[in-house]
Amino acid sequence: MSAEKNLTSVRRARDTGEGKDKAAARDELRTAILSGEYMPGERLVEAQLIERFGVSRFNIRLALQDLSGEGLVEIQRNRGAQVRKISLAETIEITQVRMVLEGLVAAQAAERVTDAQASELDEIGLLMRRAVESGEFRRYSDLNQRLHGLIRTIAGHATADRLIGTLRAQLARHQFMLSLLPGRPQTSLPQHERIITAIRERDPARAETAMREHIASVIEVLRSLEETGGHP
Amino acid sequence: MSAEKNLTSVRRARDTGEGKDKAAARDELRTAILSGEYMPGERLVEAQLIERFGVSRFNIRLALQDLSGEGLVEIQRNRGAQVRKISLAETIEITQVRMVLEGLVAAQAAERVTDAQASELDEIGLLMRRAVESGEFRRYSDLNQRLHGLIRTIAGHATADRLIGTLRAQLARHQFMLSLLPGRPQTSLPQHERIITAIRERDPARAETAMREHIASVIEVLRSLEETGGHP
């Protein structure tokens, strides 16, 4: 059962120059955490992870170390690792950082977008509108991710891209909840359309403003949760 | 000679909950890299580091792993670690990210500044003006760091703070060069004063704009270097 997995992981190890099993363990464990399989605060006992992933303890520890660097896991000396808890206050901070970073990326996307990419943006916008009109919220959420991802691709800003990726991962659980709040799609759809329009018209300043307003409205929601006592 | 060092590192290990020698090795190695003791591209051979820091190989590896996460070191499988080279293009990207992050921090500082902190800002501004007038560029550079640090303290934005710290570290060498460019202080002094004024008057939007203009002018300098072929 582990033969094929070993082969692929070895293959990738050759290509990327990473520890053969460490990378596999890290990726699988990250996926497990993001999918909610391990809850925040839950202890990650090395022996259990060894059994689950079939990887040596050495590589498990390296993987945990990596995820600690990504902010998904917290390691306490002699006390092991646990899934990091992220408070609502910290969620707001992270989203604020995402706001300015994605704003930067949107501006650069507006400077670099090609005609082909512009029509791709338009298409996503169209699909989003349809999804909202027909109440397909899950599909809308997927399109949302695809839109932000495409904008990041267009911008080609590796540094911002990497940071946004790790920040988004830390909020994976919260974002999921947010997109399901009542009225959210009706609020965010026009925001998304403004972002698309600004990038398509190659207007960096307006693209940045539109992106920031969009994420600022997410922060507003988070702040309101803070007051009504909606705990993480 | 290593007795006292071991004592302090053990002490800190207890307090922070980190590996006793790993943290020491990481900090010392980072300092060595930032001070230019190891040049970009230079190989960091584990055996040498063991001898230099008097730390076990295990902890040296952990330290290298950490610094890799900070972007100071690049690790290639079976080929060891080397000081990461940062191209001019990447320097620009990193500075762009710093621009938006420090802008965010400046805005939040304007919202939270106390009267005592406001006068401290004023004082730094005064000292900066004096330093420029008397041509003390080294002192001006120090005050520059102190100003940005104070703003970050006032803002109290842990997430942005941490990211800015790692980004600044990656550029440590370049920043040093930049502050010595002819005419730089005359350009940046009024920018700094505008930042101080905006924060003191508790105007977040203007504080953010001023900070971004300040760092944008750094990016302009970098872009000009890019064209004249001023290599990293």
Add this chain to the structure above:
DNA sequence: CGTCACTTCTTTGTTGACAATCTTGCGCGA
């Protein structure tokens, strides 16, 4: 009945040896 010290067990941290890989220097032949 609660609490404190002690013991036991679980879990993590560290080390040294060994294996895999890369690099370097050498010799051979064209």
Add this chain to the structure above:
DNA sequence: TCGCGCAAGATTGTCAACAAAGAAGTGACG
């Protein structure tokens, strides 16, 4: 002389056993 393979050395990657720390259970004492 130059290029090519091969072997020796250097360097990193991995593992399994051991040491140390923390957590949990136990029993005696107030």
